[in-house]
Amino acid sequence: MRLKLVKEMKGREFVQKMEEQYDSLDKLQKLVEKYPGNYLYSLDLDDWMYFLEHPDDPVKQTDVLFVDKFKIGMSDLELLNTIKKEHPKSIRNLSHILNKDIKSVQPKVQKLAESGLLKFEPGPKNAKKPVVNYDKIEIEI
Numbered sequence: 001m002r003l004k005l006v007k008e009m010k011g012r013e014f015v016q017k018m019e020e021q022y023d024s025l026d027k028l029q030k031l032v033e034k035y036p037g038n039y040l041y042s043l044d045l046d047d048w049m050y051f052l053e054h055p056d057d058p059v060k061q062t063d064v065l066f067v068d069k070f071k072i073g074m075s076d077l078e079l080l081n082t083i084k085k086e087h088p089k090s091i092r093n094l095s096h097i098l099n100k101d102i103k104s105v106q107p108k109v110q111k112l113a114e115s116g117l118l119k120f121e122p123g124p125k126n127a128k129k130p131v132v133n134y135d136k137i138e139i140e141i
Contacts, residue, residue, distance in 0.1 A: 001141050003065040005117070005134040011051030014059045018048045025049070063134070065116045072117075079108055083118060083132045090127035 022028040025048060032041045051057065079098075088094035095105040109130050112118045117137075123129035 001067050001070070001139065003067060003117070004138040004140070005063045005065065006136045006138060007061045007063075007134045008136075009059050009061065010055065011057045011059055012055035014051045014061075015048060015055065018044060025052075063116075067115060070115050072115075076108065076112060076117075079105075080112065080117060080132050080137075083130050089129055090123045091130060092127065094130060 018025075018028070022031070022044070025045075028041065028045050028048065031038070032045050035041060047059075051059065079094075082088075082098060083094065086094075086097050088097055091106050091109055092102055094109065095102040098105060109118070113120060113130070117132075119131050119133065120128040121131050
């Protein structure tokens with residue numbers, strides 16, 4: 001089964017992501033010259049230059065996950081939706097938002113992180129902050 005995680009944004013947001021990733025257009029151009037066989041650098045450079053001139057154009061960024069024995073249920077989707085909308089500061093904060101015991105929430109969050117459906121960022125006081133960085137999931141079987 002293949003899952004596509006789709007993030008929709010504007011060109012200006014894409015440019016901002018490129019600046020965070022490469023620091024500057026100049027640095028990316030140097031990478032393209034240094035590694036001419038790396039097509040990802042060339043694609044990023046072309047896209048960056050295009051969206052500098054077209055900041056309001058929509059961008060659809062897709063990450064693909066290949067999963068075998070993974071089962072996703074409605075409760076998992078609801079959990080992802082809550083994380084996306086509520087932006088919990090930690091797993092404990094998420095369990096509070098859901099009004100559920102942390103012992104039942106933590107294994108589900110960990111399973112979703114291991115599958116790639118969510119990521120952790122540093123939270124307050126060394127907590128793991130669950131983050132969903134996409135707008136929709138497309139499932140292909």
